[in-house]
Every structure is written in C-alpha cells, then in structure tokens.
Amino acid sequence: MRYPPGHKEEKRKELLKAGGALVKERGFAASGVDALTEAAGVTSGAFYSHFASKNDLLKALVESELRASNEMWAANPHETAAEWIGYELDRYLCMSHVRHPEAGCVLPTLGAEIARADGEVKEAYARELAKGIDILAQRLGDKDRAWAFLCQMVGAILLARTMPDQKSQRALIESSKRFLQEAVGGLNNAASMQKPASAKSKRKNPVPRQ
Structure with missing residues (x-):
C-alpha cells in the first residue's frame, strides 16, 4: 500500500504526542512498547520503523517536549518582563498542571x-533546555536568573504533586507564584532606577555613528 507524502512523519508525530502523554503520566520505565504503540494506535512494527529502540524514543520525546515548551515561551504575546513572566506563571503554576501531568511540562x-x-x-x-534558558534570559536579564526561575517553577510543580490534598497543593503553588512575582518586580524596580543614569551618560558621551 502506497502512503501519501508526509505520512510517515505524521505518524511519528502522533507516536511522540501519544507516547509523551503516556510517559508523563506513568513514567518512561513503566511504559512498555506495547502500551506506547496502543496509545498511538500503531503496531510494534510501525514503532520500530520510527525508532531503533525504546531509548531512541526517549531521546526523541525529550527533544519534542522541550521544543514544544520553547515554542510556547517564544509565542508569549507580552512585551514587558512583568507581563511576560506573569503570563507564564499563570500558565505553569496552576492546579490543572499539578493534576494533569500527561498534558504538562516534561521536566x-x-x-x-x-x-x-x-x-x-x-x-x-541539555541542548534543548539551553534554548529555553536563552528565551528566559532575554526577559530576566541573565542566565543565572533564568535558571533560578525555571528551577523554582519545576520544583513547585514536583513538590505540589507529592502533597496529599488540593489545599496543600494550592498553597504551595500560590506561594511559589508570589515569590517569583516579587522577584521579577524587584528586577523591574532595579532596572528603572538605573535608566536615568544610563540616559544621562549617553547624553554626555554620545556614541558616534559608524
């Protein structure tokens, strides 16, 4: 049977999407090839036509999931650091993310x-994660802050999922969100205090046009 152009690539994407949801819910080690192929609606033969091994699938899943996260960050419509970060905090640090790992971040x-x-x-x-850190660093000013911000968000979701009830989960999530909002607010205040001096300096020592 002859398939139309792009069929194999589409099937690979379907397998990655279904496999990603399954392993984020059950864990990779607990998700066998049979379960992965069943979730994607393909045969084991089709699986091995896309991936040489289960380890090869893990590599592809990690790349696919992190690229999707990076694309979401890059598509954030806000301009200021506070609005951009607030948007991401509301999206990431929420109860639906805590309760539905299959639809959330791979980290x-x-x-x-x-x-x-x-x-x-x-x-x-590491390669795909570094791209995400670069996007965060553009908003937060440097990579140290970007790493700290990401670690706080990921750790908050991880710990919230270990809590025994929704009340404690929500308290943990909200406290992390407040902490990061205050941290970003502090960065904005520091930046605004530096702007007048910078502008004054530019007026005294104008840079010649090349």
Whole structure:
C-alpha cells in the first residue's frame, strides 16, 4: 500500500504526542512498547520503523517536549518582563498542571529518568533546555536568573504533586507564584532606577555613528 507524502512523519508525530502523554503520566520505565504503540494506535512494527529502540524514543520525546515548551515561551504575546513572566506563571503554576501531568511540562515528570539515561539522551536534553534558558534570559536579564526561575517553577510543580490534598497543593503553588512575582518586580524596580543614569551618560558621551 502506497502512503501519501508526509505520512510517515505524521505518524511519528502522533507516536511522540501519544507516547509523551503516556510517559508523563506513568513514567518512561513503566511504559512498555506495547502500551506506547496502543496509545498511538500503531503496531510494534510501525514503532520500530520510527525508532531503533525504546531509548531512541526517549531521546526523541525529550527533544519534542522541550521544543514544544520553547515554542510556547517564544509565542508569549507580552512585551514587558512583568507581563511576560506573569503570563507564564499563570500558565505553569496552576492546579490543572499539578493534576494533569500527561498534558504538562516534561521536566517535573521525567527529570529523574533523564538523570539515569545515557549520554546521548542527556546531550539532547541539555541542548534543548539551553534554548529555553536563552528565551528566559532575554526577559530576566541573565542566565543565572533564568535558571533560578525555571528551577523554582519545576520544583513547585514536583513538590505540589507529592502533597496529599488540593489545599496543600494550592498553597504551595500560590506561594511559589508570589515569590517569583516579587522577584521579577524587584528586577523591574532595579532596572528603572538605573535608566536615568544610563540616559544621562549617553547624553554626555554620545556614541558616534559608524
């Protein structure tokens, strides 16, 4: 049977999407090939036509999930740091993210398994994560702040999922959100205090046109 152009790539995307949801819910080690193929609606033969091994799938899943997160950050419509960060905090630090790992970020769900993975998976993970850090750093001023911001968000979701009830989950999420909002507010205040001096300096020492 001859398939139309792009059919194989579409099937690969479907497998990654369905497989990503499954492993974020159950964990990668607990998700066998049969379960992954059933979730994607493909045969095991089709699975191995896309991925050489289950480890190859993990690498592809990590890349796919992190790219999706980076695309979401890049598509944030807000301009100021406070609005941009507020939008991301509302999207990430919410109860639906706590309660539905299958639809959320890969970092709180597969971090431990990535830590046990081989070097190829870790390199792919580090490469895509660095792109996300670059996007955050553009809003927060430098990479140190970007790493701290990301670690706080991921840790908040991870810890909230360990809490025994929604009340404690919500309290943890909201406290983390307030902390990060205050931190970003402090950065904005510091930046605004520096602007007049910077502008004055430019007037005294204008840069010649090239």
